[in-house]
Amino acid sequence: MEFVRVASLAEIPEGEMRAFDLSSGRVAVAHVEARLFAFADECTHAGCALSEGDFDDRAATVECACHGSVFDVETGEPIDGPAQDPVAIYLARLVEGWVELADQPVREGG
Ligand code: FES
Numbered sequence: 001m002e003f004v005r006v007a008s009l010a011e012i013p014e015g016e017m018r019a020f021d022l023s024s025g026r027v028a029v030a031h032v033e034a035r036l037f038a039f040a041d042e043c044t045h046a047g048c049a050l051s052e053g054d055f056d057d058r059a060a061t062v063e064c065a066c067h068g069s070v071f072d073v074e075t076g077e078p079i080d081g082p083a084q085d086p087v088a089i090y091l092a093r094l095v096e097g098w099v100e101l102a103d104q105p106v107r108e109g110g
Contacts, residue, residue, distance in 0.1 A: 048065060
């Protein structure tokens with residue numbers, strides 16, 4: 001598995017999300033305290049960009065702006081519908097202040 005450097009940590013402020021294009025698709029990165037969560041930036045309901053939704057950094061969930069599906073950003077699992085399938089999860093790591101993402105999902109979405 002290869003890692004791709006996508007941004008400096010400063011470009012993803014705590015409590016916010018940013019999206020990046022990888023060869024395998026667009027990936028959203030959420031910054032929660034000292035942790036980074038990366039997941040496919042495509043809602044499994046009808047494909048809206050989750051990075052344009054509402055990120056709750058306390059619950060570590062994202063709510064899709066289109067029809068309100070809620071996903072756990074750590075597991076990718078849907079918590080609230082209409083989406084029923086999980087989003088793909090990617091590994092994210094921090095290397096000397098740089099955010100790096102695995103170029104393939106560690107867990108496929110639904
Ligand atoms: S596209 Fe996300 S809830 Fe419908």
